[in-house]
Amino acid sequence: MSSGIRHVQTALLMLVMVFVVGVAGYCIAGWDLVDSIYMVVIILSTVGLEEVHQLSPEMELFTSIIIVVGVSTALYLMGAFVQMMTEGEVNRVLGLRKISRDIKRLNGHVVICGFGRMGEILAGQLRNKKKTFVIVEKSPERIAEATELGYLAVSDDATEENALESVGVAKAATLVTTLPHDADNVFIALTARNLNPDIHIIARGEFQSTEKKLIQAGADRVVLPAATGAMRMAAMITRPSMVELVELVAGSHVAEVEVDEVALSSECKLVGKTLGQSDIRSRHGLLVVAVRRGKESLQFAPGANLLFEAEDRVVVIGPLEDIERFRREHGL
Numbered sequence: 001m002s003s004g005i006r007h008v009q010t011a012l013l014m015l016v017m018v019f020v021v022g023v024a025g026y027c028i029a030g031w032d033l034v035d036s037i038y039m040v041v042i043i044l045s046t047v048g049l050e051e052v053h054q055l056s057p058e059m060e061l062f063t064s065i066i067i068v069v070g071v072s073t074a075l076y077l078m079g080a081f082v083q084m085m086t087e088g089e090v091n092r093v094l095g096l097r098k099i100s101r102d103i104k105r106l107n108g109h110v111v112i113c114g115f116g117r118m119g120e121i122l123a124g125q126l127r128n129k130k131k132t133f134v135i136v137e138k139s140p141e142r143i144a145e146a147t148e149l150g151y152l153a154v155s156d157d158a159t160e161e162n163a164l165e166s167v168g169v170a171k172a173a174t175l176v177t178t179l180p181h182d183a184d185n186v187f188i189a190l191t192a193r194n195l196n197p198d199i200h201i202i203a204r205g206e207f208q209s210t211e212k213k214l215i216q217a218g219a220d221r222v223v224l225p226a227a228t229g230a231m232r233m234a235a236m237i238t239r240p241s242m243v244e245l246v247e248l249v250a251g252s253h254v255a256e257v258e259v260d261e262v263a264l265s266s267e268c269k270l271v272g273k274t275l276g277q278s279d280i281r282s283r284h285g286l287l288v289v290a291v292r293r294g295k296e297s298l299q300f301a302p303g304a305n306l307l308f309e310a311e312d313r314v315v316v317i318g319p320l321e322d323i324e325r326f327r328r329e330h331g332l
Contacts (some may be wrong), residue, residue, distance in 0.1 A: 001022070001245075007076075007079075007080035008077065008081055010080070011073060011076045011077035011080050012077065014039065014076070015044070015070070015073045015074065015077060018040075018044070018066065018069050018070045018073055019040055019044065019070075021066075022036075022039070022040035022043065022044075022066045022070070023036045023037055023040050024036075025062050025066070026039055026040070026059075029056075029058075029059055029062075031052070031053060033313055035052045035053065038052060038098070039052050039063075040066065040070075043063065043066050043067050043070055043071075044070045044071070044074060046071060046074075051138045052055040053254045063258070064171065083153075083304075084226050086312045088237060099152060099153075099154065100166075103134055103152065103153060103154070103166070103168050106132060106134065106168050106171065106172070107168075107171045108132075108171070108173040109131075109132040109133055109134060109168065109171075109172050109173065110126060110131055110132065110133035110134075110172065110173065110174045110175070110176065111133070111134055111135070111136065111167050111168075111169055111172045111174070111175040111176070111192075112126075112133055112135045112176050112178065113136050113137075113158035113163070113175065113176065113177040113178065113179060113185075113188050114134070114136075114137060114158065114177065114178040114179040114180075115135050115137040115139070115142045115143070115145070115146050115153065116142070116178060116179075116180065117137065118178040118225070118277070119137070119176075119178045120145075120146075122176060122178065123124065123135060123146070123149075123151055125154075127151075133151075133152070134152045134154065134167045134168070135151055135152065135153040135154065136153075136154050136156055136158040136163055136164070136167055137154075137155065137156075138155065138156060138157045138158070139155075140155060141234060154166060154167055154232065158177065158179065158184075158188055158328070159184050159187050159188055159191075161191050161195070162301075164188070164191055164192055164195060165195065169192050169195045169196050169199065170195055171196075172199055173199065173200060174199065174200045174201075174202065175188075175189075175192045175199055175200070175201050175202070176201075176202045176203075176204075177189060177192075177201070177202075177203050177204060178204045179204065179284060180196070180204075181206075182205055182206050182210040182213075184204065184212065184213075185203045185204055185210075185214060185219075186203075186213050186214055186217045187209070187217075188203075189201050189203050189214055189217040189218045189219045190217040192216055192218065193217070193218025194218075200220050201218055201219045201220050201221075201223075202219065202220065202221045202222075202223065203219040203221070203222050203223070204215075204222075204223050204224075204225065205222050205224050206224075206225075207224075208224060208227060210222075211224065233331065236239060258317070258318070259289070259315065259316070259317045259322060260315070260316055260317075260319045260323050261313055261314070261315050261316075262313070262314045262326075262327065262332050263312075263313050263314075264308060264309070264310060264312045264313075264314065264315060264332070265310065265311075265330070265331070265332070266310040267331065268308075268310070268330050268331065268332065269330055270330060271308050271309060271310050271312075271332075272307070272308065273307070273308055274304060274306060274307050274308070275288060275302055275303070275304050275305070275306045275307055275308070276304030276305065280316070280326070284318070284322050284323075284326045284329075285318055285319065285322045286316040286317065286318035286322055286323065286326060287316065287317045287318060288315070288316055289301065289304060289315050289316065289317055290314075290315040290316075291306060291308075291312055291313070291314050291315070292312070292313040293309065293311075293312055294311065298315070
């Protein structure tokens with residue numbers, strides 16, 4: 001919370017205390033409640049009307065104290081409000097309310113914990129794929145960068161349970177934690193799994209020894225950037241053609257060829273047909289490389305007799321425009 005809002009809250013609290021003390025003081029002096037409230041309102045508003053009852057010397061001193069403290073508090077409140085306006089806090093608060101409303105509408109979205117280098121690249125890829133996601137990051141500077149990019153982002157500590165609740169983890173389909181410290185990622189995976197037993201969790205790990213802990217904490221998949229980078233470098237030396245093929249279909253610098261995963265809905269025309277009957281290769285120029293059914297392992301290089309079922313996830317490779325045409329034709 002910024003200093004402007006804190007100052008306004010402090011001033012309002014002080015003003016309420018002055019009001020309560022003032023009303024209580026006049027009531028103790030024998031005034032009725034309505035007259036006491038009216039007197040304090042006159043003092044705090046500085047309208048200059050005369051007192052309701054004749055004041056004794058003691059009440060004159062009490063009234064003087066209420067005037068000094070009350071007017072000073074009111075001036076402090078005005079200054080704090082001007083500061084808040086100057087800092088643009090009103091707009092920020094309204095923006096946070098809008099973000100909160102947008103998050104409440106989300107369902108089946110992706111939660112990204114951390115907007116560092118990995119989180120930023122991940123967010124860019126998800127936006128390119130038109131996936132709905134929300135970012136949780138405690139660094140105000142990184143949140144500002146995410147907001148400038150048009151991302152839905154919340155400034156909070158992802159290791160706190162209420163932070164995950166505020167971004168709709170209970171209704172999210174996937175959570176990705178990319179924080180640099182393994183202990184934080186373990187805690188986030190554990191908390192997210194408790195909040196949503198069905199969520200798919202992908203966690204980053206710095207050390208290979210942490211992979212088992214992340215799995216035990218509830219992560220479905222673990223990504224080890226150091227190990228992955230080293231294995232890719234080794235493959236560049238020992239299997240350069242394979243690496244070139246992977247970069248061809250997955251690299252961002254070659255946009256016309258892509259590997260994509262297609263989920264078959266119950267209304268899809270492919271359901272009930274075999275792979276051979278679907279004519280995916282001849283009609284769309286796509287190669288079906290794998291099929292996942294439910295939570296089973298991937299079936300690589302499925303045969304022509306494979307019968308497509310609803311909720312199957314089909315992995316295809318081919319030109320991007322052909323994949324898009326395939327999706328449009330089958331309503332995917």
